Amino acid sequence: MTGGRFADAIRLDVVAPDAYVRDVLPHSHALWAGARSFEEYAAEFLATANSGWGKRRFRTLGLHVGGELVASCKRYERALRCGDRTFKAAGIGAVFTPDALRGRGYATALLGALLDAERTAGTDLAYLFSDIHPVFYERLGFVALPSRTIALRASALSAERIEVAVLGDGDAAPVRRLFAALDARRPFAFARMPLDWEWQRLRAASREHAGQLVRLGVRRGRALAAYVTGRRIPAADAFAVDEFAYARDDDAALIGPLLRAGAGDFRTVRGWLPPAVARDALPRGAVRGRKDAIAMVLPLSAPFRAAFRQHRTDRRESADPCWSTDHI
Numbered sequence: 001m002t003g004g005r006f007a008d009a010i011r012l013d014v015v016a017p018d019a020y021v022r023d024v025l026p027h028s029h030a031l032w033a034g035a036r037s038f039e040e041y042a043a044e045f046l047a048t049a050n051s052g053w054g055k056r057r058f059r060t061l062g063l064h065v066g067g068e069l070v071a072s073c074k075r076y077e078r079a080l081r082c083g084d085r086t087f088k089a090a091g092i093g094a095v096f097t098p099d100a101l102r103g104r105g106y107a108t109a110l111l112g113a114l115l116d117a118e119r120t121a122g123t124d125l126a127y128l129f130s131d132i133h134p135v136f137y138e139r140l141g142f143v144a145l146p147s148r149t150i151a152l153r154a155s156a157l158s159a160e161r162i163e164v165a166v167l168g169d170g171d172a173a174p175v176r177r178l179f180a181a182l183d184a185r186r187p188f189a190f191a192r193m194p195l196d197w198e199w200q201r202l203r204a205a206s207r208e209h210a211g212q213l214v215r216l217g218v219r220r221g222r223a224l225a226a227y228v229t230g231r232r233i234p235a236a237d238a239f240a241v242d243e244f245a246y247a248r249d250d251d252a253a254l255i256g257p258l259l260r261a262g263a264g265d266f267r268t269v270r271g272w273l274p275p276a277v278a279r280d281a282l283p284r285g286a287v288r289g290r291k292d293a294i295a296m297v298l299p300l301s302a303p304f305r306a307a308f309r310q311h312r313t314d315r316r317e318s319a320d321p322c323w324s325t326d327h328i
Contacts, residue, residue, distance in 0.1 A: 012113040015062040015072060017049040024060070024072050028096050034208045044206050053198040063110040071097045071106040073114070076328050079191040080125065082307040086191060087124035090114075093328040095128075111140055115298070124304035129293040129327050142296040145321045148273040152285040154239070154263035158256035167215040167227060172197070174224035175217075175245075182245040185277045188311050190326050200325060204229075211240060214262050218254050223247070226254040229325075230262055230271065239263035241271030243323045244278065252281040272324040279319040293327055295320070 015024070021042045033041040048054050057077040062069045076091030092114065097107050118126055130137055134144045167175065176197055183189050192200075204213055211231030218225045226246040230239050239262045246252050259269045273279065273287055299305035 010109065010113075011064045012110065012117065013062055013064055015060045015069070017046055017060065020049075020060040020062075020072070021045060023069050024062075024096060027098050028094065031096075032094065032208075035210060036207050040207060044202075044208070048199075048202050051198060051202060053195040053202070057195055057199070061110070061114060063106055063113065065106070070101050070104075071095070071110040073110060074328070075114070078196065079193070080127075080189070081191055082188050082304065082311050085303070085307055087301070087304045087307070088122065089190070090118050090123045090126045091328045092126060092128040108140070115140070115300070119300050122301070124299070124301040125308070126298045126300060128296050130296055131292045134294050134296060137296050137298075140298065142298045145295040145297060146273075146319075147290040147294040148287050148320055149270060149290055150273045150282065150285045150287050151268055151270040152259070152283060154260055154267060154269050156283065157260040157263075157269065158253070159260065160253070160257045162218055162254060162257045162261075164258065164261045165217050165219055167217045171215075171217065171224065171227075172201075175227055178224050178227060178245040178247055179243070181247065182277060186275055188321055189275065190322060203325065209240075210235065214239070216258050216262055218251075218258065220247070225251045226258060228255065228258040228262055230259075232262070232264065232266060234266075236268075236270075237266050238268040238270050239266050241269060241274075241324075243325050244274075244281070246281065255281040256283070272322075273320040275322060276319040293324075295322060 025042055025045065026038065029038050029041055036044065049058060049060070059075045061073055061075055063071040073095045074093040076093065078089045078091055080087045080089040092111070095107055095111065115126060128137065128142070134142070138144065176192070179192065183192070209231060211233035213229070213231055215227065215229045217227035224247070226244070228241065228244040230241040232239055239259065241259065244255050244258070246254060263269050272290070274282065297308065299308050
């Protein structure tokens with residue numbers, strides 16, 4: 001086979017949502033559906049793909065060999081602020097090869113073709129959260145970032161009496177403002193545009209994660225002074241934190257009582273180790289490395305490579321680079 005014919009036989013293409021449901025989800029359901037039935041899993045995927053966010057920021061891609069889909073992945077478009085600059089980021093998720101086709105290098109070929117296309121398109125970086133051994137991605141040039149969990153005894157958190165409010169959809173705007181104000185103080189962060197908040201809303205409604213969604217806050221007049229989101233998980237006797245934010249430095253003291261209120265009668269509060277600034281609102285706790293969802297990044301452009309090198313030099317090792325709500 002000539003080189004030209006070989007190139008024609010192997011293609012990286014966009015896979016339409018309906019085709020992805022038909023050709024990929026029946027095989028990946030067992031890996032990533034969690035407690036959802038296949039019907040729920042497929043319906044949530046289609047709702048995401050067909051949302052305003054999905055149509056502009058999300059694609060499913062496939063590697064075809066001789067017309068056969070041999071590997072697939074999801075691509076997420078985001079912006080990343082590093083220092084004073086904002087960079088174009090491509091997130092990679094759900095890298096998948098059917099069992100019968102594994103061991104032939106298709107996933108490597110898929111990622112190689114995708115990364116080449118991103119470089120050509122002017123993308124500054126690629127990122128992912130590895131659920132397999134990160135060495136696979138390190139061979140492609142990805143760098144593992146600190147990826148840890150924290151566990152706290154709920155009884156060790158502040159028992160200060162505060163007036164806790166249950167937050168609803170009507171609190172979306174103040175939550176966004178509070179998150180943006182705290183996030184702006186971080187040296188390295190994913191930007192949250194209005195479309196990204198739509199993605200967060202879809203994630204919160206998903207049944208992917210076990211437990212009851214909890215959104216609590218403390219109001220100061222008509223403003224929001226602090227909030228916490230997470231899930232109560234009875235089987236784990238724990239409240240799993242998703243994210244939190246506060247308005248002023250002295251409002252950081254509200255996070256402990258809010259987490260304790262979120263835990264209720266459960267024994268522990270746990271979650272990903274928060275990023276810089278927010279990390280200071282929590283006591284030390286038991287911090288351990290994660291064995292899955294390991295954050296990894298691959299610089300693609302020279303400007304981001306320089307900014308990332310500087311950021312790594314200045315990085316606070318006491319904090320992680322992102323919230324669990326950034327996970328893809």
